[in-house]
Amino acid sequence: MSMITTPTVTPPSTSATGHTRPGGRSARVRAAVHRAVEELIAEDGSETLTLPVIAARAGVHPTTVYRRWGSLGDLLAAVASSRLSGDVVVPDTGTLRGDLERWVVDVAVDLSDPDVLALMRATVGAAGSEGGCACVADRHAQLGAILERETSRGGTTPDLERAADALLGPLYYRAIFTNRPGESEWAGDLVGAFLDRGQPLGACADAR
Amino acid sequence: MSMITTPTVTPPSTSATGHTRPGGRSARVRAAVHRAVEELIAEDGSETLTLPVIAARAGVHPTTVYRRWGSLGDLLAAVASSRLSGDVVVPDTGTLRGDLERWVVDVAVDLSDPDVLALMRATVGAAGSEGGCACVADRHAQLGAILERETSRGGTTPDLERAADALLGPLYYRAIFTNRPGESEWAGDLVGAFLDRGQPLGACADAR
């Protein structure tokens, strides 16, 4: 097994809300609504984003959306949690550095998509702290899996919190609070700055 | 001069929109609307946050809010830019490390306020990328001032971008995407991890 998928939920196929009836029509409605949310956010950027508009785009009655998801925040959190999960697999390059570098670059590439950014912003704004957690929960789990595998290799691994601070922190900070999404090159340097801690001060600017 | 204030705008006193008439009534209306936004966000957390509600809380006619600020996103960006600026001064402790440590702790304390968090989340969600920039523009300028002063002392300073990634990144990442706002102790360690780069891997977890 050279690739392990993310250890989050989504076990079988469609993965509805996971409660009662993940059958055919419900899954179809869910997919349509999710796609409508992504499309609308990609177009208007969370302006004039209301439940009736989403329902109309999805070809679904507004009542359905109100009943299944309740509020716009919950719907956005669900869409974000579903969209931002599962599309990044954790590679196994044999070394911790290689795993981190490839994974960080993948995350940076994903974060460079304006649609993903708009979805994350809207989710954070409408769903509060739980929305923010929904955006990065999967990434946190992936990072934990990478570190855990290094542990199973017998290597010494840094703390998960520290790794999240040093890697996820700059990535998401740049994505949300600045206009430069951060290129792949810069993301790779992030891993170097985190792992290689023997360089003198000031040499980090051109340490590549 | 032992303290230098932030080098952003807000030169004289009230600082209206800066366009034409910063006089008495306009400033009063502006202050009332700003306070209303902060109060409402602190209470309901950006749920049911609309312009008529804000106007009613501020004791101002909704038309005024619509005409002066236009959209909810612009209003939130203005409030955030005003609220998140000027309340943190850049101390001068004599050393780069001391300046950074005190400033980072101040930022962490400010970010531990739930009201500030709610305001930032709402701004990011409603105002898009410019809203995010408005939230951290002042902090970026303060960090630049700290580094610039170290340069004027003759010391060698790290890159501003790197410093923002290593300090602002974890701070705002934790504030927005997690529920743990990050204590002062942890914030101080951030500076150490950024400046002291001679520790072996894995020792950072208990490097305090």
Add this chain to the structure above:
DNA sequence: TAGCAGACGCAACGATCAGTGCGATAATGG
């Protein structure tokens, strides 16, 4: 002090939203 112009309040309009019973449909389990 007097005129000017920007800023505000008022009232009204159309449009849309959020929410609620009720019947119909289709997916699940025996």
Add this chain to the structure above:
DNA sequence: CCATTATCGCACTGATCGTTGCGTCTGCTA
């Protein structure tokens, strides 16, 4: 294959939003 029940569509209502035109007020300037 059939009963059950979760899920969805439909029609409807009250409430609120966003916007506009016009008159008034007040801060600025000659």
